[in-house]
Amino acid sequence: MRAVTFQAPGEVLVEEVPEPELVDARDAIVQIEATGVCGSDLHIYHGRVQIERGFTIGHEYVGTVIAAGEDVRDVQIGDRVLGCFQTACGSCFFCRRGWFHKCDFSRTFGHGAALGSLPGTQAERALVPNADLVLRKVPNGMSEDIALFAGDVMGTGYHAVEQSGLAPGDVAAVLGLGPVGLCAVQAARAVGAAHVIAVDSVPERLAMAESFGAEPVHLSEGDPRAAAREATDGRGVDVCIDAVGDPRALELALRLTRKCGTVQAIGVYAERCEVHMGLLWIKALNLHSGHANVIGHVDSVLEMMSAGLLDPSSLVTHHMSLDEAPEAYALYDRREALKIVLKP
Ligand SMILES: [Zn+2]
Ligand SMILES: [Zn+2]
Numbered sequence: 001m002r003a004v005t006f007q008a009p010g011e012v013l014v015e016e017v018p019e020p021e022l023v024d025a026r027d028a029i030v031q032i033e034a035t036g037v038c039g040s041d042l043h044i045y046h047g048r049v050q051i052e053r054g055f056t057i058g059h060e061y062v063g064t065v066i067a068a069g070e071d072v073r074d075v076q077i078g079d080r081v082l083g084c085f086q087t088a089c090g091s092c093f094f095c096r097r098g099w100f101h102k103c104d105f106s107r108t109f110g111h112g113a114a115l116g117s118l119p120g121t122q123a124e125r126a127l128v129p130n131a132d133l134v135l136r137k138v139p140n141g142m143s144e145d146i147a148l149f150a151g152d153v154m155g156t157g158y159h160a161v162e163q164s165g166l167a168p169g170d171v172a173a174v175l176g177l178g179p180v181g182l183c184a185v186q187a188a189r190a191v192g193a194a195h196v197i198a199v200d201s202v203p204e205r206l207a208m209a210e211s212f213g214a215e216p217v218h219l220s221e222g223d224p225r226a227a228a229r230e231a232t233d234g235r236g237v238d239v240c241i242d243a244v245g246d247p248r249a250l251e252l253a254l255r256l257t258r259k260c261g262t263v264q265a266i267g268v269y270a271e272r273c274e275v276h277m278g279l280l281w282i283k284a285l286n287l288h289s290g291h292a293n294v295i296g297h298v299d300s301v302l303e304m305m306s307a308g309l310l311d312p313s314s315l316v317t318h319h320m321s322l323d324e325a326p327e328a329y330a331l332y333d334r335r336e337a338l339k340i341v342l343k344p
Helices: 039-045 144-150 153-164 179-190 203-211 224-230 247-256 277-282 294-306 322-333
Strands: 002-008 011-016 028-037 060-068 080-083 125-128 135-137 171-175 195-200 215-218 237-242 257-265 286-289 316-321 339-343
Touching: 002 322, 011 322, 028 080, 028 144, 028 322, 039 322, 060 125, 060 144, 080 144, 135 294, 144 153, 144 294, 144 339, 153 179, 153 237, 153 257, 153 294, 171 179, 171 224, 171 247, 179 195, 179 203, 179 237, 195 203, 195 224, 203 215, 215 224, 224 247, 237 247, 247 257, 247 277, 316 322, 322 339
Parallel strands: 171 195, 171 237, 195 215, 237 257, 257 286, 316 339
Antiparallel strands: 002 011, 028 060, 028 125, 028 339, 060 080, 080 135
């Protein structure tokens, strides 16, 4: 079958790879209908996250179950499903507490040997371990474009808001309006934020955040700190979500947030970076971090998307065929796309 493989920094290829096979009684195989290109794929593309040459990438997917092991109960052959970007065992210390994202035996699709050697979903077919926990049926009438957000990007935006403890009536700021930041804007509005300040430097992204009900503020041409003061009688925002993953964004988040507020770092940090601990301490801020518990949130996110409370459809800027993956990655790398959906 055809699959998108990592070759070298800046180079992906569509090539023939072996067919997936059921290994465990809880496995399923999904025929992929649609698969997204994600910001974390770009970390691999840039060589910031290192994986083996020839490894199949991708971790956002919607498709149809075409094979299932004998212990799979909740999905059946023929079901249209979406999946989460990582698997979990369901029974370790962390899974028993609902922290599926920190499962001791988790495997992430398309991230090489370091994250469990699970081939990615930018392929014609994919093996899904622990299918009952990782897959969900696509709700009736939901398009694949929308459904594939539940298992990653919208799950992540929602997680950022949920973890931050944002309460109805709160004022929030979201730094970085890539797909996760834009989903966080929607989630913040959906759970009742009275005002959301959305910060970026790309005009189209600011315009989209505005269409989701946020106040757009240009990072350099505008004044995020003044906007935060203005919206809160000078206090600072209740919650600030850093959807960038850069020390400068974290620093700004610490400055925008009011005393005893929460900074939620959902953008990816892989390196050592400096945090102004004095500022954090004096303001008695809460700093939350880590990637999203997508398995833990997928049912809520699907319900909210079904109800129209969350609607990521306008984030899909490009549809391309799987064979066009090299162009898709180059396009995404140039920040000319928000979400590219590939179809095998
Ligand atoms: Zn992703
Ligand atoms: Zn576990």
